[in-house]
Amino acid sequence: MLRLGCEAIGVDCEMGTLMLADGRAVRNDLVVIADGAHSRLIEDFTGYPSAVSPTGRSIYRWLVSMDDVTADPDLRAYYENQLPGFTSWRDPLNDIFWVNYTCRGGTVLNNAVVHETQAGEGEDDLWHSSVSKEQVLAMLADFHPTTKKIVNMATEDGIKVHHLFKRPPLSSFVRGRALVVGDAAHVMMPTHAAGGAIAIESAASLEVLFAGVHGKDAATVAQRMQLFDQLRVPRCNLTMLASNAGPLWLNVPGVEEEIRRFYHGPLPPAGCLPWSKEFRELLFHHDEYGAAEQALAQAQVTSHRL
Template identity: 35%
Template sequence: MVNGANLEPMWKDSFDGLMDKYGSTINHYHRVDLHRTLREMAQESSGAAKGKPATIRLATKVREVDVGDGVIGFDDGTSVRKDLVVIADGIKSRFVSYITGQDEPLVRNGRSVYRCLVPFNEINKEARLREIFQRQAPGFWVPFTPTSATYVVTYPCHSNSVLNVALIHPSLPHQISSPDSWHEPATIENALEAVKAHHTTIHELIAKTPDVRAHTLFRREPLSRLTRGKAVLVGDAAHILQPTHAQGGTMAVEEGVVLEILFSGLSDRRQVLRRLEAYNELLSKRVQLTQYLSDSLPGRGDIARRKAESLALETGDDLPADDSMQFSEPWRDFFYRRDVMQDAEDAVKGMI
């Protein structure tokens, strides 16, 4: 973390030793690379894959879901019946109320994000930029302005060929994107306006991107439950997490592995409802707590933090101090020490 105005270091932590402590390292992925890899894993018929390869039907819009009977109805009038329905249609999901039984509105949270990718071959042409990123160990380099909570989050991805840049800032008057727009076109000038108080080196960095996209951040109150009948919500459909602690993808992976363990080898469809109830018991409170923490800006003592503290008393979780810096060891311990795989395996053993 560096001061956005002068780029002087403000806080630094090391990601050394993560493998020994958590059994994994922190990895940065280009979204396209991650999506492609997940698709290939789902469709492969050999190697590490288990079970029948998935059939992916593109451009097949779902009109409705009968969560009790597991019937999925499509816009073309056809339908299919499944033993298990996983609803993973993102922030703008139209099916959240099918699970909770009530309206779950999206609300703008007053913050927006400009996103861009900057090729490293362009960065390396400028001495000041080259000096910053050639000396950086793998991880995040984040200029920020505490008074306005404006962050310029950067990290390398796509085999270190590009630098991912996300400008998280209080929404500007012209930023009125809808939940349907993830990648609203924007201009470099728009992005520079959001970081006008930052050092000119940040302006030079942003100016080197070939494309800028924008979206407004939304939130939804944590859901009372994640499953109903034969259906389960996962990912952004289940929880809208702010970028505060970068846990959106992490939670989705946790949810996927819990589903895998609960349903691996299951042949008795009569067990589906019981397994989904176990899923809800394992993850519902964890998702709610993580969502409150993502809504809270560290050091502000805001209402989201107070809600998280109240819920933590119920769950028995020890929260990091409110002023602990994002990605610091207390937060890493909180998010990564829990072994959800072991929790799921224990739940399955309890059903045998």
């Protein structure tokens, strides 16, 4: 049953009970907490204050028509007859990272500029505040004039800004009858564009582990939840910590040691740069369907032996 218009304001993880804003309490065989980075339920899950903290970084984002981009002779060379992927520019002195890529079938260019948060920037709406072209151009003052044409192509109300946050890694994504997925479980910077992918992996894991499981079979539900935890905590925390370290990722002192608290699998060699072959294989070539199927098969073999 799908319940619409039911705001959840709390959860009893041990009992699997959701408290709704209208005063009702709904008990479930399994609760999946997936209400994002600013989760209202995560503190009920952890049992302690778990609000996100600002990173001091924000991101400008806007869309422009690729027709406008390719009509400009200076910009055309960046985007015509290129391999699929993204274009990026970086100002290392001011720690500004600009990345863009086409979407909507190649008709639109999506832009994102990660930068140090400016005073008063985005305070009225931490996710979707408007910002002027002049403010963005001032931030990009040291970029080449050709690239700044893309800013001027945005509509007057088309550029938005939001703050970037983080939360310490969780040692478990499971408690009682509840589990947590997505940004509610692992808030990560957009450095490597991995947040959406890692959440989709978790959905794939749930699909495999809970296929054919009856909700009233509490023992099986509990076993599958533990398998989910074993599969996802190392993978998700690896990705989150690497992303939050920024473009230098594993080359930042202390990051690998923190990752090793949760993840004990192979890592790229020292000095490996983002988007290298080793990097892509680690973050983007993972087969969660296969991993979940293998873990489930192994657990069933072990159970039969017992």
